[in-house]
Amino acid sequence: MIEEGPPAPKVLRMVYFVGAGFLCTFAINKWLEMEKKSNLKQQQLEKKNQQGDGALFPSDSVHKAMK
Numbered sequence: 001m002i003e004e005g006p007p008a009p010k011v012l013r014m015v016y017f018v019g020a021g022f023l024c025t026f027a028i029n030k031w032l033e034m035e036k037k038s039n040l041k042q043q044q045l046e047k048k049n050q051q052g053d054g055a056l057f058p059s060d061s062v063h064k065a066m067k
Helices: 008-051 061-066
Strands: none
């Protein structure tokens, strides 16, 4: 039979592994939330430009042409 060391280091490694999993999950969810907010904001700006003054060109096209 193989002699094994005390169980504490194994438990500690498991706790680290589970903690890293929670941390990664939190970071991924935060990233997805930021992307979703960014996309919603961009869609609102596009909708606002389309419903705006009815001009043929978006309002920021003048700034782009001046650059």
